[in-house]
Amino acid sequence: MEVDQPVPTAKKPRNKQRVLMLSSRGVTHRMRHLMNDLEALLPHVKKDSKLDSKNHLNLLPELADLNNCNNALYFEARRHEDLYLWAAKTPNGPSIKMHVQNIHTMDELKMTGNCLKGSRGILSFSKELDETEWGKLTKEVFTHIFGVPPQARKAKPFIDHILTFSILDDKIWFRNFQVDCGKDPLQPNGPPQTSLVEIGPRFVLTPIRIFEGAFGGATVYSNPEFITPTAVRSALRREKGDKYGHRKHAQAERGLRKDRRKLGEDELAVSKVFA
Numbered sequence: 001m002e003v004d005q006p007v008p009t010a011k012k013p014r015n016k017q018r019v020l021m022l023s024s025r026g027v028t029h030r031m032r033h034l035m036n037d038l039e040a041l042l043p044h045v046k047k048d049s050k051l052d053s054k055n056h057l058n059l060l061p062e063l064a065d066l067n068n069c070n071n072a073l074y075f076e077a078r079r080h081e082d083l084y085l086w087a088a089k090t091p092n093g094p095s096i097k098m099h100v101q102n103i104h105t106m107d108e109l110k111m112t113g114n115c116l117k118g119s120r121g122i123l124s125f126s127k128e129l130d131e132t133e134w135g136k137l138t139k140e141v142f143t144h145i146f147g148v149p150p151q152a153r154k155a156k157p158f159i160d161h162i163l164t165f166s167i168l169d170d171k172i173w174f175r176n177f178q179v180d181c182g183k184d185p186l187q188p189n190g191p192p193q194t195s196l197v198e199i200g201p202r203f204v205l206t207p208i209r210i211f212e213g214a215f216g217g218a219t220v221y222s223n224p225e226f227i228t229p230t231a232v233r234s235a236l237r238r239e240k241g242d243k244y245g246h247r248k249h250a251q252a253e254r255g256l257r258k259d260r261r262k263l264g265e266d267e268l269a270v271s272k273v274f275a
Contacts, residue, residue, distance in 0.1 A: 014149075014151060015147070015149035015150065015151065016070070016149065016151070017044060017070060017071060017144050017145070017147065017149050018044050018045075018046060018067075018068060018069040018070060018071065018152075019042060019044060019045045019046065019069060019071040019072065019073055019145050020045075020046050020048055020060075020063060020064045020067050020069040020071065020072045020073070020090075021035060021038070021039060021045045021046070021047050021048070021072075021073045021074075021075075022047065022048040022049065022050065022051055022060075022063070022072075022073075022074060022075070023035060023050055023051070023074070023075040023076075023077065024050060024051050024054050024074075024075065024076045024077050025050055025051075025052060025054075025077070026077040026078075026080050027050075027075060027077040027083075028077070028080060028081070030103055030105065031075060031077060031083050031103070033105040033106075033107060034075075034100075034103050034105055034201055034203065035047075035075060037105055037106050037200070037201040038073070038201070040117055041121065041161075041163070041176065042145075042146065042148060043118045043148060043152050043153075043154035043155045043156075044148050044149060044152040044153075044154070044155065045073075046067050046068075046069055048063060048067060051063075051074070054076060057074070057086075057215040057216065058215060058216060060072055060074060060086075060088070060090070060214070060215050061088075061090040061091040061214045061215065064090040064091070065090065065091060069090065070089065070090055071087075071088070071089060071090065071144055071145045072086070072087075072088045072089075072090050072214070072215075073085065073086070073087055073145065074086040074088070074215070075100075079230075081229075082099070082229045082230075083099075083100040083103070084097060084098065084099055084100065084208075085097075085098045085099075085100050085205065086098075086215060087141055087142070087145055088141075088214045088215055089141060089144065089214065090214045091214055092213065092214060093211060093212050093213040093214045093217060094137060094141065094210055094211060094212055094213070094214075094217075094220060095210070095211045095213065095214050095215050095216070095217075096137075096138060096141060096207060096209075096210050096211075097207075097208045097209050097210075097211070098172070098205040098206060098207050098208060099205070099206040099208055099226070099229070100203055100204070100205060101171075101203070101204045101205075101206065102202070102203055102204045103201070103202075103203045104200060104201060104202045104203070105200065105201045106199065106200040106201055108200075109198075109200040109201070109202070111197070111198050111199050111200050112197055113161075113177065113178035113180070113197035113198055113199035113200075114178060114199065115160045115161040115178050115199060116156055116158050116160055117156075118154050118155055118156040119155075119156045119158040119159060119160050119161065120148040120150065120155055120156070120157075120158070120159050121146070121148065121159065121161045121162060121163045121176075122159060122161075122162045122163070122179075123142070123143060123146055123147055123162075123163050123165070124162050124163065124164040124165070125139050125142075125164075125165050126164075126165065126166045126167050128166075128167035129165070129167060133221070134207065134210055134220075134221040135167070137210060137220070137221075138172070138207065138210075139165075142165060146163055159179075160178060160179050161176060161177060161178050161179060161199060162176070162177045162179060162196065163175075163176055164176075164177065170206075170207075170223070170225065171204050171205065171206050172204070172205040172206075172207070173202075173204050173205075174201075174202060174203050174204070174205065175198060175202050176198065176199045176200060176201065176202070177196040177197060177198050177199065178196065178197045178198075178199050179194065179196065180194070180195045180196070180197050181193070181194050182195075206223070206226060207221070207223050207226075208222075208223055208226050209221065209222050209223065210222075
């Protein structure tokens, strides 16, 4: 009598992504609120205290290992107005350094959308990311960081929002939309209509450099069109200085023209004839 042997099934790999989120000293209230919004969106994030030194980024892989995390999001503030975001796979890399602009938090936007806290989101990437090598690498890193694993401890078994990453002007635009399945007011007895309602936050990422290792190593990609915010502010100040210099030069020339137009003292003036 033959006994059917159970067919061994391939074990499904588990998604064990955990993300360490921390910031440097000197973050403003808007940067801090953005971090809180991202922490609320990603239930698999472990938030840590601020990093004291900006020159010891090699400590971040060790901190991620101590917190049992294999990804890291590090917000680096410069001059209390510039924000840079490091997205890295720890401990072996790669890591991406980006400049964060146009930050709008949930409190500022006051959008009508809403989603369950702790729910998992669908990641939507524009097709332009697959056309470049740095775009493919960025997409893979973002998939590991922003993709919430179903086994996450704080995750809820619902999918009710979409995180979109779009490419425009060589920048990555982040948006968060709620999947709304409400009734159409024009057809109250009809089927539910699916629509997207923006929730927030929203921001723009400009990739600066991609490193082979975690927070360092060989440069894989460098953005040749990136101009630092300090250089932009310096150019604006220089332009204002040039305007001031032109204005003072015009004032000096106007004074010289006035002096040249003055007539000499007349010999037949009344003050000389009847002196």
